Amino acid sequence: MTSGNRRVVVTQRFFDQATIDYLTAAGCEPVQAELPPGQADGNLTHQELKERLTGAAGWIVGHARVTRELLAELPDLKIISRRGVGYDRVDLAAARDLGKVVCIAVGGNHESVADHTIALMLSVGHRFRETQNNMIGGNWAILLGSDLYRKTVGIIGLGRIGKSLVQRLSGFEVKVLAYSDVRDDAYAAQTGVRYVGLDELLARSDYVSVHAPLTPQTRFIIGRDALSKMKPGAFLINAARGGLVDDAALLEALRAGTIAGAGLDVYLSEADPALKPVTQALIELPNVIATPHAAASSREGLDRTNMVAARCVVAVLDGSDPAPECVVADGRVK
Missing domain, CATH: 3.40.50.720 (NAD(P)-binding Rossmann-like Domain)
Structure with missing residues (x-):
């Protein structure tokens, strides 16, 4: 003792x-x-x-x-x-x-967060929330969703969580683009991941998943400019940190149809309660799948x-x- x-x-x-x-x-x-x-x-x-x-x-x-x-x-x-x-x-x-x-x-917790990220991708792509809400209201009409299979996935930040996500995505036969300050060329050669600049990743990806740490350099890495460079049919996933995404800009983009949808586990309002109305507006959108910072839980x-x-x-x-x-x-x- x-x-x-x-x-x-x-x-x-x-x-x-x-x-x-x-x-x-x-x-x-x-x-x-x-x-x-x-x-x-x-x-x-x-x-x-x-x-x-x-x-x-x-x-x-x-x-x-x-x-x-x-x-x-x-x-x-x-x-x-x-x-x-x-x-x-x-x-x-x-x-x-x-x-x-x-x-x-x-x-x-990186395995749990990677699992959760896949769940967000599938849920928002296949419009699970919209479909179930319609069914509760008696409308069983089929809504056409989007596959993850053989799509292009852009991962911003390729640490433990990002690499665990790559492992899971291999079963979907996707192309993976990565934007990261640290490059691992041996890993890229082994897995087929391709390192690209942020603009190329945004322009080519069907799903953009953010997994970078929150630093002064990465704050609002996904803002109005970045969102405008994404495909209209693309989905944004943030299961990393509130502050990596400008939630107000994301709300505007989703309302305007700039991108197709989002899967969110973290929010700016976690650090700034004054932004609760923005979070509330986001999670009420039919094309948003939201969880309460639960990816690791x-x-x-x-x-x-x-x-x-x-x-x-x-x-x-x-x-x-x-x-x-x-x-x-x-x-x-x-």
């Missing part, structure tokens, strides 16, 4: 018993923070987070904003471990300055990411190093 502060606060829902047992066996004291019904940790205020985290050495977090002000008020906190791979809501510079470690759960995917996040916490509390691919900030003095 290890000594010292080993209190680990979990502010995420759906935290499985096997991971709780792992933390306990590692000498930690896991505490599941109580959340108001229907809310996630992203809804908690600064004060509410502080009250739950005071005295904790580890924090397994979902979508809460991890600010400099909050970290400064939590001197006992050693590690912030995200159950997910995005970290745009974490002040990494503050974590480094204050001697803390920030980790992400790399390798835990399969039972299996959450179990995997829970364990990756927990292993990072244990490593830091043990004074060792988490898996290198999981560390995005390390303020410990070495």
Whole structure:
């Protein structure tokens, strides 16, 4: 049994018993923070987070904003471990300055997100929502949809999720175009993926799927100009981050028929509640398939990411190093 502060606060829902047992066996004291019904940790205020985290050495977090002000008020906190791979809501510079470690759960959810992306493509292409709504109203008329089979799919961002998507798409015999800052020519030769510029990808793709991280360079990578370059019959899929797509511009494009439809799992309004009306208008469109940032939330995917996040916490509390691919900030003095 290890000594010292080993209190680990979990502010995420759906935290499985096997991971709780792992933390306990590692000498930690896991505490599941109580959340108001229907809310996630992203809804908690600064004060509410502080009250739950005071005295904790580890924090397994979902979508809460991890600010400099909050970290400064939590001197006992050693590690912030995200159950997910995005970290745009974490002040990494503050974590480094204050001697803390920030980790992400790399390798835990990319298969689930790739599955979800395929589901969005098929659902919007085959007009499942429109058809079922018509049937509920008594109209069983057949609506013609669009195949994914042998189409051209453009993938923006070819990391783990993008590559998992390529693997799934191989069964549909599609042509895959990729736009990515990092090129893997050996992978491209093996899979038949072709790296192209963004404009070519937009102009040629029947489905455009966004899987890039949200950075100042990628913010609104799909805006009015990009949407105008897509095929009129094309579909846009965003299961990555709100902010990669200009939702107001997308709403205009869908209403105008600039593109055929969209499959959305993330929204700008997640970070800016003032944009809720835009999100509401998008999800009410008949040619939009929408889910509530749920792509990674399969039972299996959450179990995997829970364990990756927990292993990072244990490593830091043990004074060792988490898996290198999981560390995005390390303020410990070495």
